Amino acid sequence: MTIHKSQGSEFDLTLLILPPDYSPILTRELVYTGITRAKKQLKLYCDNKVLQRAIKVKTQRASGLVARLEQ
Numbered sequence: 001m002t003i004h005k006s007q008g009s010e011f012d013l014t015l016l017i018l019p020p021d022y023s024p025i026l027t028r029e030l031v032y033t034g035i036t037r038a039k040k041q042l043k044l045y046c047d048n049k050v051l052q053r054a055i056k057v058k059t060q061r062a063s064g065l066v067a068r069l070e071q
Contacts, residue, residue, distance in 0.1 A: 003034045014038035018046035018054065026054035 003016075016034040018026065031054050035042060044051075 006037050010039045012040045016044045022053050027057045027059045028055045029059045
């Protein structure tokens with residue numbers, strides 16, 4: 001099951017497996033969501049450099065809401 005499909009659910013054991021190379025879709029929010037699916041135990045499989053880079057990247061929202069509110 002993907003992190004996106006698991007949103008809103010919790011599991012006793014969660015395996016979080018990140019790709020071996022960095023990808024632009026790996027963000028702090030995605031990692032946080034994956035980690036918080038675990039109720040009791042989390043097993044994280046990843047390259048430390050990939051994880052460090054992912055948690056430095058914050059999701060950039062482009063909804064246009066701020067621009068509309070400023071008008």
